[in-house]
Amino acid sequence: MKKKNYTVILCIMMILSLVGCSKSQKISDTNSNINILDNSYDEILKNAKGTTVNFYGYGGNEVMNKWFDTYVIPQMKEKYDIKVKRVGMNIDDIMNKLLSEKQAKSEEGVMDVVWINGENFKTAKENNLLFGAFTEKLPNFNDYIDKNSETINTDFGTSVNGLEAPWGKSEFVVIKDSGKVTQNIEDTETLKEAIIKNPGKFTYPALPDFEGSAFVRNVIYDIVGYENLINLPENEDEVRKVIQPAMDYLNEIKPYLWNKGETYPATIAQLDNMYSDGEVYFTMTYSPNTIKGKIDSNEYSKDTEIIAFDKGNISNTHFLTIPENAPNKEGAMVLINFLMSIDAQASKTDTSNWGDMTVLDMDKVPNEEKSKFSEAAEFGETLPELNAGLVPIIEKIWIEEVLQNGK
Known part of the structure; x- marks a missing residue:
């Protein structure tokens, strides 16, 4: 991810508030419940069905964009009946939009999932811009991620505390x-x-x-x-x-x-x-x-x-987070869980798709699935x-x- 400057968009929230009807009402109803994190993952999955998730992140990597649009979006629709919209935006603009929404006390924003790490995560955490400690609710995080790894628990020296989920390594x-x-x-x-x-x-x-x-x-x-x-x-x-x-x-x-x-x-x-x-x-x-x-x-x-x-x-590790004012937190959690799945991680590791390094702990991946990651490699010793x-x-x-x- 990259760095910092300002742009503010106003009309989208007004439009969203007027859409009204079944699925928008469904999202609003589920996310107004302050106990979302008390729900089981099956309940989260059920509530997310038929909704739309807005994914915001750096849009300058055309290889990544193509992989996301041709693999992630169709898979999410087919597996979970969730429509995913990818919005390419500079992380500086994302951060400043979140900060300005916080200052304006906007109860509902437009971003559900944000690709983030480093200084920007630190800023988001310190300014209380994030939803909460959601990673322990995600089956793929619990099954395949090394929870004791420093690169999972810290992000450029900042404690993660479950506020963001890993989805790749650099x-x-x-x-x-x-x-x-x-x-x-x-x-x-x-x-x-x-x-x-x-x-x-x-x-x-x-x-x-x-x-x-x-x-x-x-x-x-x-x-x-x-x-x-x-x-x-x-x-x-x-x-x-x-x-x-x-x-x-x-x-x-x-x-x-x-x-x-x-x-x-x-x-x-x-x-x-x-x-x-x-x-x-x-x-x-x-x-x-x-x-x-x-x-x-x-x-x-x-x-x-x-x-x-x-x-x-x-x-370092790149992460996904959910803003405090995300309109569809449960849909966001389903998307993030999918992006940590064996199939999604193997797909993005493939150099013909993206070539991004997997964040999964290969010791936790079943032996019969490991061949999917044959192209994954580390290039010498690493330091955080x-x-x-x-x-x-x-x-x-x-x-x-x-x-x-x-x-």
């Missing part, structure tokens, strides 16, 4: 064209050697781009050590002091970057295009399972290879994300120490 990796860059790269030092040997052929997106920010944090992990960052306070002076060796490293490689480090790609999409065109020999991604598909479609060189740092790569509050501080320091250095 692992950050750097990618190289091994036909052009033959040396083995296993840490920031060997990466620097490769960058110096291939001047102008490496760069990374300017922060706060999602992948660009992850690259900088991965450099910090490798140089400073994740263990020295876990308890770091959200204090700019303290953070600056601890991560300074990593900022020094980024300045050391800067003259050897594409365009001599004077400018950076604005987005990961721009960097990907540069890599596809051979303008640079490296790119990066939070979705390593998608690489094979890009090689097969000739978007990436057949010599494309993943770089896994010995100390580990950043990994930092406290969400540290991310914007690190981005600010990078802008001051690296981007603006020499200007």
Whole structure:
């Protein structure tokens, strides 16, 4: 997921309030009951039948959009008689809409399910924008998720407390064209050697781009050590002091970057295009399972290879939540439960569909079902994300120490 800015939409709620009639009344009646979470899952399923669920999330991933529209939406209708509407919206606009609805004391919004994680979940939790601890009501969460996993129980350092359900994983990796860059790269030092040997052929997106920010944090992990960052306070002076060796490293490689480090790609999409065109020999991604598909479609060189740092790569979980003012909370719970099912998880893991990494604990998946996940893989050691509050501080320091250095 991505980051923050404002747009407010007013008319939809008025229209919804006028629709009136059976199914809208049914949704209103079930959700006005403050004891929804006291219902059994079978009761929730029964009440959700025949309703509509509005799914809001980042709409810029066309591969994900196609998978959702051609697999999830038909499956939900066929299995549960639930109509799902996917609304692509920047997470910044989603958050600001939820915040403005809260400020206006809107009892009923338009969003039922929101794709969320990191800073945005922290903001939603702190501002009481979320429905409640619903995950324990979901059979697939109870059957297939590792409830003791740190990446399930925390989201960028924020305790989840059942307020959001996991539905996929991301692992950050750097990618190289091994036909052009033959040396083995296993840490920031060997990466620097490769960058110096291939001047102008490496760069990374300017922060706060999602992948660009992850690259900088991965450099910090490798140089400073994740263990020295876990308890770091959200204090700019303290953070600056601890991560300074990593900022020094980024300045050391800067003259050897594409365009001599004077400018950076604005987005990961721009960097990907540069890599596809051979303008640079490296790119990066939070979705390593998608690489094979890009090689097969000739978007990436057949010599494309993943770089896994010995100390580990950043990994995080993406989640789904239900807003406090969601009009169809029970339908939302059924959709989220389905998205954690073995079939849905296996489908999205397939690189020909989406290639998103599964969030299921494979030890909990029945042996006869495991073959569905044959393409699922992890790419080296993984490390959890930092406290969400540290991310914007690190981005600010990078802008001051690296981007603006020499200007």
